[in-house]
Amino acid sequence: MNCRSAKRGQYSGDEILRDGEPSRSEAHQLECESCEPDASDLRAVRFALQRLPQAQSPVGLRTRLRVTASQERRLLLESDGSRFLRLWRRWKFRLNEMMRPFTIPATGGLASSLVLFSALFFTILSSTTGVAYDVPVLGSGAINANLVPAELRSGIVLSLSLDWNGRITDYVVRDGSGSIVGNPNRLRSNSNISLPEIPSVLAMAQPVSSDIRISLTPITYRQ
């Protein structure tokens, strides 16, 4: 056997060996001067590998394996030989494991929504319902001249302050050019305008005891 065929024979693996029995290729390599260095290196590699110490398992691993064994044993005993039951428990366990990452965010979300809702609860209860009426009135210079020196050529905002009995305590009229602070007594005594009816109009909705703004918008008819 020459060196080339010895090497080929070694790699093709067509010589089936028992443990420890040198093949013809290996026998050749031991004797051949040109093959001997390679064979020697390979023996050295094998020797170095055999000298590697056995990797010692960490102490914690034994505990982990025992826990795993205990869980599996419990599953086996609880299923009482039923394959279906065992599979169901296993999948249930996996599902629980899978849901675990969602548990903390979901709980956090629920808790924060509860806190926010409870914080807003009192604000919602104590808030006053704001009412705004847009009352279109027909432009009539004769009527509003009696009340305020404002002409209904543009929109006017009438802000009224009501007490708990629904009575007007103060009012302000604002148009585009400025604002006029009115006298409530004068407002009440004016009979040419239906403003005293405003509280009753407002009462149609609900009792109001705060500031009310009424926008008066002129409507122009083309004759």
Added chain:
Amino acid sequence: MAQSLSGDSSRLSILAGAQAGVSEEDARILRGLRAGIEEAYEELIDRYEQQVYGMVYRLLGNQSDTCDVVQEVFLKVFRGVKSFREQSSLRTWIYRIAVNEAHNHRRWFVRHCRHEVSMTDGSSLEYTPDQGLSPFEQTLEGEHRTLIEQALTRINPAFQTAVVLRDIQNLSYEEIAEILQVSLGTVKSRILRGREALRRELTQRPDAGLAEVMA
């Protein structure tokens, strides 16, 4: 005597002359596992934890990954014990699961975590038995060992597995053939190629002379 072998494991065992089936000791453990007896679980862990850990550690080269893989291996053993047909020895069956799990883990690692950098050196956590060496000798020994371990992780995984099973775990060719589900010829070829690759790794690196490592 040249023979052509198929990949069929049962036929392989017969042709190779490997011990077919389980021993009396293994059969006793298997019966205990199937009946849910605690002592059987304990005995299985006692007997195979160290062996499986040592083998998987040499294949992966990382302690924490090895622990995860070993746990997965035992989980599969516990769950698969009912379907184990006892056509090979218990050790061969467990080693086969371990090799497959290690390969799966390596594939997963290559796909997902190869760019990650570990902050700790796993080897520093390893238990080093007192061999009666001086600190200098221990350091040298440790360096040589690290060189070989690193070289081992750089060679082809198929060759690496065969070399680890043969030269570190001291399994017979027949057992390796059963574990890897290949023919004896392939086993021998892989072992030789693995040693060759290892030799190249050790000789081609300027900082890792083969002679130094072997010294």
